[in-house]
Amino acid sequence: MIDWRSLVISVLVVGALALLLRWAYGGRSRSLVERRPVPGSADQYGLLVSIASPGTFIEGEMSRARLEAAGIKASLVSTAEGPRLMVFRDDEPAARRVLSN
Numbered sequence: 001m002i003d004w005r006s007l008v009i010s011v012l013v014v015g016a017l018a019l020l021l022r023w024a025y026g027g028r029s030r031s032l033v034e035r036r037p038v039p040g041s042a043d044q045y046g047l048l049v050s051i052a053s054p055g056t057f058i059e060g061e062m063s064r065a066r067l068e069a070a071g072i073k074a075s076l077v078s079t080a081e082g083p084r085l086m087v088f089r090d091d092e093p094a095a096r097r098v099l100s101n
Contacts, residue, residue, distance in 0.1 A: 039080045048075065048086035051095050057083050063099055070098045 042050040054060035060076040060083045067074040067087065072095050075086045087095045 039078050042079045042084045049089050050084040052085040
């Protein structure tokens with residue numbers, strides 16, 4: 001004997017999940033899933049300012065580690081012009097001093 005109540009509940013749950021997935025992955029312009037980031041210019045990073053443009057990501061990571069060791073928060077980002085070391089505007093003078101030594 002078929003349990004109709006369980007069958008209807010199962011179909012409703014699967015339908016709700018299908019609608020949820022369609023909503024989340026609903027095409028390029030409507031998708032809620034994170035897209036691959038597009039590199040912008042160095043001035044498109046809001047409160048962060050570029051203090052260095054290392055030749056490679058390895059050099060940038062070494063500079064970022066020096067800043068972190070000095071207590072300055074820093075980010076190594078990929079821009080359209082290449083890697084850039086970014087800090088908050090208030091930390092810029094101190095970060096430049098640390099990197100100049």
